[in-house]
Amino acid sequence: MLDLTKAAKAMQGMSQHLNVEALAARLRLQVAQNLLEKAAVGQENLVELQESWSDRTLFNAATPIEPLDDRKYITAPPAAHTVFATDGSQISPSHHEIAYCYLINVGTVMLHYGQSRHPVLDSVPKSGWDTGAPFPKPSPSRKWAAIGQNLTTINYQRQLWQW
16 A cells, blocks of 8 residues: 655655756756857857867867847747658767677658648668678777877867867
């Protein structure tokens, strides 16, 4: 049988945890908003910094083409409308695994609002395992290049954090 006294104590602990997490989320949001304001003021410098480091980073982020503090208000959508989105992910081959293979997945979603139509949710995975795969086997020189690239990425991140 359920002991309501013990269950109430457990719920109280969960409630306190949720309050702490909500406060932490508000603080993270405030930090993010402050960083966005700071970045908007120095956007030109950040773009120049990104351009100077872009050949040495593992992942090249998009360069903003509009001011970061630019706000565009959109009108409410019509009662009946359709939203379409797609996203992709990949699992690159690892030379540490037994089988040298990769996986690319592309997912699509189509949602129909204000209509009596079913949503379309789809995922198209593509795998490969042959030696002629689009991902070449890493050679020792490539491994060292990757390590060097990681070090330059760390230096780039330090420079951004100092900014």
